[in-house]
Amino acid sequence: MTEVPAGSAGSAGYASAPADELLLLGPGPSPVSARVRAAQAAPLLGHLDPEFLAVLERVQAGLRSVFGTANPFTLPIAGTGTAGMECLVANLVEPGDRVVVGVHGVFGQRFAESARRRGGAVVEVRAEFGAALDPAAFAAAVAAAPTALAAVVHAETSTGVLLDLQPFAAVAHQHGALFAVDCVTSLAGVPVEVDVLGVDAAFAGTQKCLSAPPGLAPVTFGPRALAKAQSLRTPPPFYFDTGLLTGYFGPNRAYHHTAPVTMVAALDAALAEVFAEGLAPRQQRHRGVAAALRAGLPALGCAPLVAAELATPMLTTVCLPAGTDDRALRSRLRRVHGIEVGAGLGPLAGRVVRIGLMGHGARLANVLRVLAAFGEALAHQGRPGDVAAALAAAAAA
Numbered sequence: 001m002t003e004v005p006a007g008s009a010g011s012a013g014y015a016s017a018p019a020d021e022l023l024l025l026g027p028g029p030s031p032v033s034a035r036v037r038a039a040q041a042a043p044l045l046g047h048l049d050p051e052f053l054a055v056l057e058r059v060q061a062g063l064r065s066v067f068g069t070a071n072p073f074t075l076p077i078a079g080t081g082t083a084g085m086e087c088l089v090a091n092l093v094e095p096g097d098r099v100v101v102g103v104h105g106v107f108g109q110r111f112a113e114s115a116r117r118r119g120g121a122v123v124e125v126r127a128e129f130g131a132a133l134d135p136a137a138f139a140a141a142v143a144a145a146p147t148a149l150a151a152v153v154h155a156e157t158s159t160g161v162l163l164d165l166q167p168f169a170a171v172a173h174q175h176g177a178l179f180a181v182d183c184v185t186s187l188a189g190v191p192v193e194v195d196v197l198g199v200d201a202a203f204a205g206t207q208k209c210l211s212a213p214p215g216l217a218p219v220t221f222g223p224r225a226l227a228k229a230q231s232l233r234t235p236p237p238f239y240f241d242t243g244l245l246t247g248y249f250g251p252n253r254a255y256h257h258t259a260p261v262t263m264v265a266a267l268d269a270a271l272a273e274v275f276a277e278g279l280a281p282r283q284q285r286h287r288g289v290a291a292a293l294r295a296g297l298p299a300l301g302c303a304p305l306v307a308a309e310l311a312t313p314m315l316t317t318v319c320l321p322a323g324t325d326d327r328a329l330r331s332r333l334r335r336v337h338g339i340e341v342g343a344g345l346g347p348l349a350g351r352v353v354r355i356g357l358m359g360h361g362a363r364l365a366n367v368l369r370v371l372a373a374f375g376e377a378l379a380h381q382g383r384p385g386d387v388a389a390a391l392a393a394a395a396a397a
């Protein structure tokens with residue numbers, strides 16, 4: 001996957017925005033608050049220091065809360081979201097296991113590829129990029145043969161489609177498969193109800209709606225997933241061994257690896273902000289800014305790719321007017337306006353940009369700023385829109 005921020009080497013005769021003033025409105029990392037930055041600058045503690053273990057305990061409790069679960073095995077894996085995916089796959093897939101993966105974007109493809117590399121017999125249930133997965137097609141695939149694991153991506157960051165997890169969870173359970181979900185982008189931005197839905201295992205990342213830096217992968221395993229993990233014929237990598245992880249993250253606090261103390265401190269600060277705001281108001285804020293952005297786009301000659309009722313609030317895929325040079329557009333946003341947005345991926349490359357309004361970045365002021373910048377950058381390419389109308393529509397939404 002190539003996702004190179006365009007124009008980071010500014011040279012066109014105007015000053016580039018300095019890095020400390022960049023506004024991260026791409027698909028992640030999202031902006032972090034001053035409080036989270038300060039937490040990263042705090043003195044190091046030992047990874048077995050009682051003071052740090054208290055932080056770790058608070059982080060694990062906070063993650064249970066955002067995941068909507070009482071699972072004891074809920075912890076931050078050291079590594080980015082992809083490490084969380086590998087941890088799930090290493091523990092829930094054995095060579096020969098049948099795995100059904102819903103693929104409606106790049107992250108579903110990666111989930112499927114990871115399971116294939118572990119030796120899983122992977123069946124992909126596909127939907128067009130920009131459309132939602134069909135629960136009936138998924139059900140048919142799961143029902144066709146005994147299935148060990150059924151997996152989907154909650155919020156597909158490559159397209160901006162949000163899945164209603166309920167029918168997929170129901171199908172998995174009906175057929176005795178474990179149900180696993182990629183919650184990297186959805187966690188803390190929309191409700192993730194692991195226990196209510198009966199999600200057996202889920203993973204996430206810190207740099208999307210949690211607004212901590214990239215580098216940790218929150219994961220949660222329920223009892224059925226743990227039972228599978230602990231009865232594997234082919235053990236997982238040492239680093240992802242649930243028994244050994246429990247040795248450190250459980251009451252024994254036995255050394256397994258050196259926890260990334262600074263990252264955990266940053267996540268602790270980010271979670272404190274989530275709970276100070278409240279999960280529900282935070283999710284409402286994400287919905288509000290997405291509605292504002294969508295309302296402003298038409299006046300600029302742009303349209304969201306995904307219908308509002310299917311769309312992720314934290315990431316909006318924007319179809320560009322025909323003939324727009326997307327790379328030049330992103331480059332200008334970066335150099336002149338100091339705003340990072342994401343490129344289109346896979347079949348959408350060149351035709352769209354992806355605007356993330358995640359966590360600390362999900363604010364009306366940022367919606368207005370990106371719409372104004374977009375209008376200017378499109379006008380620069382000879383496609384002027386009505387910026388004043390776009391701003392008014394966004395503010396009124």
Ligand SMILES: *Cc1c(COP(=O)(O)O)cnc(C)c1O
Pocket residue numbers: 028080081082083107153155156157158182183184185205214
């Ligand atoms: C960002 C993302 C990932 C990968 O996370 P990394 O932190 O980049 O490893 C996986 N799935 C989804 C849906 C994502 O948005």
